[in-house]
Amino acid sequence: MTDDLTHETLDLDDESDSNTARLDAWLEAVVRGFHVSSPNDEFRTKWLASSRADGSVDVGVWESADLPLASAVPVATFAHFVKTLNAGAAVIPAWMVTDVTVAPTHRRRGIMRRLMTENLESAVAQSMPVAVLTSSEGSIYQRFGFGPATRVAKVRVDTSERFRLRERPNDGGRVVMVDPATSWPILSAIFARAHATTRGSVDRPDYYEAARTGFDWDEMSEDRKQRIAVRVGPDGEADGYVAYVVKDEDADEAEVRDLVATTPTAHLALWQFLADIDLTHAVLATVPVVDPLGHALVDHRVRHTTSIGDHLWVRVLDVPVALEARPWFADDRIVLRVVDDLGHADGSFAIAAEGGRATVTPSREEPDVTVDVETLGTLYLGDVGVDTMARAGRIAGTHEALARFATLADGGPAPYCNTDF
Numbered sequence: 001m002t003d004d005l006t007h008e009t010l011d012l013d014d015e016s017d018s019n020t021a022r023l024d025a026w027l028e029a030v031v032r033g034f035h036v037s038s039p040n041d042e043f044r045t046k047w048l049a050s051s052r053a054d055g056s057v058d059v060g061v062w063e064s065a066d067l068p069l070a071s072a073v074p075v076a077t078f079a080h081f082v083k084t085l086n087a088g089a090a091v092i093p094a095w096m097v098t099d100v101t102v103a104p105t106h107r108r109r110g111i112m113r114r115l116m117t118e119n120l121e122s123a124v125a126q127s128m129p130v131a132v133l134t135s136s137e138g139s140i141y142q143r144f145g146f147g148p149a150t151r152v153a154k155v156r157v158d159t160s161e162r163f164r165l166r167e168r169p170n171d172g173g174r175v176v177m178v179d180p181a182t183s184w185p186i187l188s189a190i191f192a193r194a195h196a197t198t199r200g201s202v203d204r205p206d207y208y209e210a211a212r213t214g215f216d217w218d219e220m221s222e223d224r225k226q227r228i229a230v231r232v233g234p235d236g237e238a239d240g241y242v243a244y245v246v247k248d249e250d251a252d253e254a255e256v257r258d259l260v261a262t263t264p265t266a267h268l269a270l271w272q273f274l275a276d277i278d279l280t281h282a283v284l285a286t287v288p289v290v291d292p293l294g295h296a297l298v299d300h301r302v303r304h305t306t307s308i309g310d311h312l313w314v315r316v317l318d319v320p321v322a323l324e325a326r327p328w329f330a331d332d333r334i335v336l337r338v339v340d341d342l343g344h345a346d347g348s349f350a351i352a353a354e355g356g357r358a359t360v361t362p363s364r365e366e367p368d369v370t371v372d373v374e375t376l377g378t379l380y381l382g383d384v385g386v387d388t389m390a391r392a393g394r395i396a397g398t399h400e401a402l403a404r405f406a407t408l409a410d411g412g413p414a415p416y417c418n419t420d421f
């Protein structure tokens with residue numbers, strides 16, 4: 001990498017003592033970077049199994065072992081694996097970037113920039129249409145072409161007697177408590193259906209299975225607090241679930257760890273279930289910003305938003321593949337210029353849309369509208385409209401061209417990603 005730093009991709013399958021020590025040191029660097037306690041043996045074993053299952057590619061940067069007090073722990077880490085993103089009209093491969101850390105002793109000397117630049121080049125070499133990540137801070141990744149593309153809200157819902165749905169779900173379905181240890185086939189099938197139909201959804205890393213079936217990654221121990229309820233629809237098919245904990249019996253609050261529903265009725269039925277938990281009077285949850293729950297309540301104020309934040313960041317790498325996978329909302333043809341300092345998405349592209357889908361091809365025509373690749377990432381899943389970005393000074397074009405682009409690009413359901421990675 002530089003004279004005193006070496007850059008190495010871990011071998012997750014080598015079980016020799018020396019390589020195990022290497023993996024442990026890499027994991028220590030990650031948890032240290034995020035200020036999490038050092039892992040115990042159970043965490044390490046489960047982390048390795050999950051990383052292998054995901055096909056994770058984990059890179060570390062080490063100082064020379066000849067330096068005084070040289071540590072086995074790398075000074076930087078970077079990982080990616082490939083899953084899928086529901087882009088609204090098609091599900092496409094997504095290059096998922098994670099575990100980016102640089103030690104305080106080595107910060108701000110370009111290590112992360114180098115790792116990210118090389119990593120995105122690998123993604124392009126493997127024909128990835130988009131890279132995605134979730135970010136610890138708000139101003140790191142724009143410089144690499146990532147734009148915040150979905151948001152989540154944190155809510156506190158008063159589930160005392162004030163909680164009343166206008167209409168109690170009454171379609172003949174029921175909610176059943178299931179044993180977390182054996183729940184995974186049901187939960188993963190529900191999530192797969194939600195993923196296939198939810199714009200902005202990213203498929204889940206393998207560690208979700210351990211999290212849902214009895215391992216608490218934060219506490220690094222067996223999870224004996226989490227409960228799971230599954231909603232069974234009138235046809236006998238499981239169509240939603242909620243995983244929750246009542247952390248402290250005195251706190252009166254249930255905390256939702258995961259709520260996935262494949263139908264509107266299942267969603268409301270699971271909220272009614274949460275409201276019906278005795279000895280609790282509030283539910284804390286992370287939910288879509290555009291959420292029907294408030295509108296389904298007699299008193300919408302029982303659902304109180306405590307914060308809204310960005311969640312999934314998108315970096316378009318292959319403009320035609322990415323844009324052909326998203327929905328379009330008018331029949332029109334427009335030439336879009338994308339400016340990308342890293343070059344991957346740079347160029348002009350004709351978007352010819354008809355019947356909700358577009359054919360996108362490189363073009364030499366004069367562009368109607370110009371965006372940088374970060375702005376394209378933010379527009380991609382439809383969380384923010386063209387007009388808003390134009391008024392933020394982020395899209396160039398004539399008034400008429402911007403209006404046509406807005407009619408073409410804006411519409412459809414608000415995106416939602418409820419996968420953390």
Ligand SMILES: CC(=O)SCCNC(=O)CCNC(=O)[C@H](O)C(C)(C)COP(=O)(O)OP(=O)(O)OC[C@H]1O[C@@H](n2cnc3c(N)ncnc32)[C@H](O)[C@@H]1OP(=O)(O)O
Nearest residue numbers: 098099100101102107108109110111112113133135136139
């Ligand atoms: C996808 C994820 O994993 S998100 C998690 C990111 N990791 C963390 O938050 C853990 C704690 N932080 C860190 O480990 C490090 O500070 C990192 C990884 C964020 C940055 O690593 P560094 O090697 O210091 O970054 P590097 O020196 O390559 O900086 C590259 C550019 O990003 C900028 N940058 C770096 N960190 C930050 C930050 N926290 N906020 C804003 N800008 C930043 C630098 O100023 C630099 O800008 P420039 O090249 O355009 O002038």
